[in-house]
Amino acid sequence: MARVLGTSIKRREDPALITGRGKYTDDLQAAGMAHAAIVRSPYAHARIRGIDTSAAEALPGVLAVLTARDVAAAGIPGVVPVGWLLPDLKTPAHPMIAADTVRHVGDAVAVVVAEDRYLARDAAERVAVDYEPLDAVADVVAALEDGAPAVHEEAPGNVAFDWEIGDSESVDAAFASAANTVELDLRNNRLIPHAIEPRAVLASFDSSTGEMTIHMTSQNPHVHRLLMTLASLGMPEHKVRIVAPEVGGGFGSKIHHYADEAIVGLCSMKLDRPVKWAATRTETNLTDAHGRDHSTHCALALDADGRITGLRVDTAAAMGAYLSTFAPAVPTYLYGTLMSGQYDIPAIHCHVTGVFTHTAPVDAYRGAGRPEATYVVERLMHLAGEATGLGPVEVRRRNFVPADAFPYQTQVALAYDSGNYGPAMDRALEMIGYDDLRTEQASRRGNGGGKLIGIGFSSYIEACGLAPSAVVGSLGAQAGQWESADVRVHPTASVTVYTGSSSHGQGHETTFSQIVADKLGIAPEAVEVIHGDTDLVQFGMGTYGSRSAAVGGSAIVKSVEKIIEKGKKIAAHLLEASAEDLEFEDGSFRVAGSPDRALALGDVALQAYLAHNYPDDLEPGLSATSFYDPANFTYPFGTHVCVVEVDTETGSIDLLRYAAVDDVGNVINPMIVDGQLHGGLAQGIGQALWENAVYDDSGQLVSGSLMDYAVPKIHNLIPFELDRTTTPCPHNPLGVKGVGEAGAIASPAAVVNAVVDALAPFGISHIDMPLTPEKVWRAVNG
Amino acid sequence: MTVSIQLEVNGKPVQATVEPRRLLVHFLREDLGLTGANIGCETSLCGACTVLVDGDAVKSCTMLAAQADGASVTTIEGLARNGDLHPLQEGFWEKHGLQCGYCTPGMILSANYLLAQNPSPSDEEIREGLKGNICRCTGYHNIVEAVKYAAERMS
Numbered sequence: 001m002a003r004v005l006g007t008s009i010k011r012r013e014d015p016a017l018i019t020g021r022g023k024y025t026d027d028l029q030a031a032g033m034a035h036a037a038i039v040r041s042p043y044a045h046a047r048i049r050g051i052d053t054s055a056a057e058a059l060p061g062v063l064a065v066l067t068a069r070d071v072a073a074a075g076i077p078g079v080v081p082v083g084w085l086l087p088d089l090k091t092p093a094h095p096m097i098a099a100d101t102v103r104h105v106g107d108a109v110a111v112v113v114a115e116d117r118y119l120a121r122d123a124a125e126r127v128a129v130d131y132e133p134l135d136a137v138a139d140v141v142a143a144l145e146d147g148a149p150a151v152h153e154e155a156p157g158n159v160a161f162d163w164e165i166g167d168s169e170s171v172d173a174a175f176a177s178a179a180n181t182v183e184l185d186l187r188n189n190r191l192i193p194h195a196i197e198p199r200a201v202l203a204s205f206d207s208s209t210g211e212m213t214i215h216m217t218s219q220n221p222h223v224h225r226l227l228m229t230l231a232s233l234g235m236p237e238h239k240v241r242i243v244a245p246e247v248g249g250g251f252g253s254k255i256h257h258y259a260d261e262a263i264v265g266l267c268s269m270k271l272d273r274p275v276k277w278a279a280t281r282t283e284t285n286l287t288d289a290h291g292r293d294h295s296t297h298c299a300l301a302l303d304a305d306g307r308i309t310g311l312r313v314d315t316a317a318a319m320g321a322y323l324s325t326f327a328p329a330v331p332t333y334l335y336g337t338l339m340s341g342q343y344d345i346p347a348i349h350c351h352v353t354g355v356f357t358h359t360a361p362v363d364a365y366r367g368a369g370r371p372e373a374t375y376v377v378e379r380l381m382h383l384a385g386e387a388t389g390l391g392p393v394e395v396r397r398r399n400f401v402p403a404d405a406f407p408y409q410t411q412v413a414l415a416y417d418s419g420n421y422g423p424a425m426d427r428a429l430e431m432i433g434y435d436d437l438r439t440e441q442a443s444r445r446g447n448g449g450g451k452l453i454g455i456g457f458s459s460y461i462e463a464c465g466l467a468p469s470a471v472v473g474s475l476g477a478q479a480g481q482w483e484s485a486d487v488r489v490h491p492t493a494s495v496t497v498y499t500g501s502s503s504h505g506q507g508h509e510t511t512f513s514q515i516v517a518d519k520l521g522i523a524p525e526a527v528e529v530i531h532g533d534t535d536l537v538q539f540g541m542g543t544y545g546s547r548s549a550a551v552g553g554s555a556i557v558k559s560v561e562k563i564i565e566k567g568k569k570i571a572a573h574l575l576e577a578s579a580e581d582l583e584f585e586d587g588s589f590r591v592a593g594s595p596d597r598a599l600a601l602g603d604v605a606l607q608a609y610l611a612h613n614y615p616d617d618l619e620p621g622l623s624a625t626s627f628y629d630p631a632n633f634t635y636p637f638g639t640h641v642c643v644v645e646v647d648t649e650t651g652s653i654d655l656l657r658y659a660a661v662d663d664v665g666n667v668i669n670p671m672i673v674d675g676q677l678h679g680g681l682a683q684g685i686g687q688a689l690w691e692n693a694v695y696d697d698s699g700q701l702v703s704g705s706l707m708d709y710a711v712p713k714i715h716n717l718i719p720f721e722l723d724r725t726t727t728p729c730p731h732n733p734l735g736v737k738g739v740g741e742a743g744a745i746a747s748p749a750a751v752v753n754a755v756v757d758a759l760a761p762f763g764i765s766h767i768d769m770p771l772t773p774e775k776v777w778r779a780v781n782g
Numbered sequence: 783m784t785v786s787i788q789l790e791v792n793g794k795p796v797q798a799t800v801e802p803r804r805l806l807v808h809f810l811r812e813d814l815g816l817t818g819a820n821i822g823c824e825t826s827l828c829g830a831c832t833v834l835v836d837g838d839a840v841k842s843c844t845m846l847a848a849q850a851d852g853a854s855v856t857t858i859e860g861l862a863r864n865g866d867l868h869p870l871q872e873g874f875w876e877k878h879g880l881q882c883g884y885c886t887p888g889m890i891l892s893a894n895y896l897l898a899q900n901p902s903p904s905d906e907e908i909r910e911g912l913k914g915n916i917c918r919c920t921g922y923h924n925i926v927e928a929v930k931y932a933a934e935r936m937s
């Protein structure tokens with residue numbers, strides 16, 4: 001049988017999606033369905049003096065208008081919880097509907113339900129809210145200043161938490177004796193995820209059974225069910241079914257539990273009929289958890305040989321108005337722990353202040369903490385290459401954790417299980433034609449022309465495949481980080497897999513079918529993959545943190561292994577052999593040494609269900625359930641090289657080349673893996689060059705639409721040049737590491753380093769993202 | 783107040799009465815059940831709702847259903863003929879030109895319009911021709927490949 005692991009099989013998801021038959025949440029209709037529209041605060045900070053709903057209620061076809069008073073009257077918990085706790089974290093309540101104070105533009109103050117989508121919006125406009133505007137602060141640095149408007153009384157100085165990792169004394173000592181130091185003040189720009197499908201929900205409560213089915217845009221239906229029932233609606237968990245139908249992208253934004261989905265659930269309970277809400281682009285941009293938004297001071301100490309002796313990082317990280325689901329983890333355990341990068345750094349200290357601001361919450365967005373860490377480390381490495389005269393390649397090479405040093409214990413908690421950083425750098429240099437590029441760069445500089453080229457590197461590491469439950473638990477997670485898989489072999493030897501890893505564009509159904517087909521020696525077409533439904537799948541942690549293949553895929557392998565073990569016992573009984581003598585290969589159970597004594601998987605499966613001639617001590621059936629909890633994170637790495645042309649007269653930047661060499665371990669479907677990289681690169685390059693969520697001083701989101709928030713378009717980008725090295729993960733059965741975030745993690749630093757490299761003749765060492773022509777022009781022209 | 787309209791959708795005659803303000807995209811999706819055209823922005827900026835109106839690629843969130851009176855509309859549901867995928871549909875499948883698929887119907891219909899104007903576009907021309915359609919998943923690399931694949935198949 002042809003091998004199916006490592007093969008670019010076309011996606012089974014696609015036929016429905018290319019013919020318009022795929023069903024996303026807003027495509028669904030239910031009998032008796034009503035439509036919700038949410039009334040939102042136009043102010044970043046205000047007291048609610050009163051709400052007059054009468055004009056809205058008077059409109060024919062309006063079914064209900066609910067406010068915070070109705071949430072209280074319903075006797076439900078009514079809040080949106082945070083799912084990750086840090087020591088001394090301030091956790092002010094986040095009410096589903098604001099009661100007396102609104103804390104960001106877009107905070108929900110009321111909801112209107114009507115017979116029709118248009119009518120609901122008409123009525124929402126008639127809800128009259130009497131606001132007393134208060135001073136607001138949207139900027140992460142300004143929010144820490146003395147006298148800044150307070151977002152929550154419980155959080156003096158707007159500090160949500162104060163966190164550190166590493167050893168500051170040894171870092172001080174490293175700086176005191178350094179031959180060279182470089183330092184940098186940088187901003188990591190706030191991003192809006194922009195899944196092209198805005199968030200949506202269809203909640204259907206049935207009072208006759210007390211059950212509610214919620215179809216929604218979710219990356220993790222079971223996590224949503226838990227948070228929705230426990231903290232928001234107060235329903236028994238087993239009475240709520242959450243289904244994620246087709247989900248139109250997430251990038252983190254559909255991990256989190258939001259007020260809106262809970263509000264729609266409450267509407268359905270109140271009205272006892274299905275209620276649908278689909279966010280407009282503006283709404284989703286005002287309320288989706290944003291990403292990044294750091295202000296950082298960082299510095300690197302090096303000895304006379306260009307070896308790093310210390311790294312110091314101090315970051316203010318915006319949390320927004322409320323703590324979103326995993327928000328506290330992102331700038332701490334997914335950021336500070338990554339500060340060693342690919343390098344052997346003997347002393348590291350990272351201090352992070354979590355800051356409340358009158359803005360949308362900030363939480364995990366593709367990469368989540370790791371792009372920010374990579375940006376710090378790789379910008380500093382660029383400066384170190386300049387300061388030491390070693391250049392960007394040699395300074396990195398000299399500091400790489402050597403290939404023979406793994407497992408490698410960093411100074412910031414993580415222990416890298418494997419790695420081999422040199423070959424990825426070598427290959428990247430070869431692909432890009434490095435020496436020729438430097439020659440061209442020099443000749444352009446010599447010519448004194450206005451168009452300079454620059455070459456930028458980013459050698460990144462990520463910790464993904466989130467991860468051992470006990471470890472994340474000890475760090476504050478209020479959830480486990482395993483994954484489940486239930487694999488059922490049917491009597492005819494076709495297979496259904498129920499996985500807790502829910503797909504939203506990654507092609508899990510294709511990839512997971514390849515894993516099962518390979519292990520069981522059957523065709524991928526004989527494997528069905530079910531996900532995204534809390535009634536069908538017993539429990540699952542979902543899809544984020546590049547964990548699906550490494551954790552979800554490994555759970556599937558574990559179940560398949562159990563099935564093979566059981567199958568051996570059944571086959572041994574039928575073949576009158578001992579189970580220890582049986583081998584399973586290419587879909588058959590064989591007695592070792594006598595190849596003619598064999599039974600196909602199908603024969604064994606049928607007997608497992610007939611159980612007529614069957615071992616006494618075995619239960620009938622051929623299925624297995626596993627919960628896989630990994631032993632460690634996985635550590636993908638790679639080197640990316642970006643080449644840009646900068647027009648010093650206009651400040652505009654042209655991407656010329658982008659080469660990425662990634663080591664994501666073994667690859668199940670190369671086509672899908674490449675596609676994940678492409679998408680991540682587009683988002684990371686977008687962050688570097690165009691994307692920026694801008695709040696003005698009064699807390700208005702001035703880049704809230706696609707008109708003023710520049711999501712990369714097709715003509716902005718170039719073809720990507722990809723290659724791989726392969727260092728399998730040593731601790732999971734597939735040797736896979738995860739790929740969903742690599743592109744977004746590596747690329748911002750590569751792009752900025754390239755632009756700064758181009759502008760070196762002007763003595764420019766840093767420009768904050770996004771590198772708009774205006775900023776570049778101003779830097780060049782002093 | 784309502785208006786009566788008559789149009790052709792995917793080759794079939796359709797008659798309806800709609801509110802004058804009803805957007806074509808809502809008419810297609812909710813009244814006719816053709817949910818292939820997706821809504822990503824409602825402001826004619828993302829292209830997810832693109833359909834063909836008398837052969838032109840049109841963002842159906844910025845056209846009223848009433849304006850489609852007398853027109854011939856093709857949605858993604860009407861692209862395959864007799865169960866055979868259109869070469870663009872094949873190309874997107876073959877070249878992994880989609881991930882979540884939300885932008886895909888609009889992307890395919892815009893590409894269809896592009897190829898009708900320019901049957902063998904260069905990479906640059908493809909990137910120019912599709913700049914009204916946003917995809918957040920693919921980085922566009924494979925979308926260019928998909929359109930080239932279709933152009934070759936159609937020539």
Ligand code: FES
Pocket residue numbers: 820821822823824825826827828829830831832841842843844
């Ligand atoms: S929904 Fe029509 S262009 Fe975005």
Ligand code: FES
Pocket residue numbers: 196248249505879880881882883884885886916917918919920
């Ligand atoms: S495939 Fe997801 S937006 Fe294009």
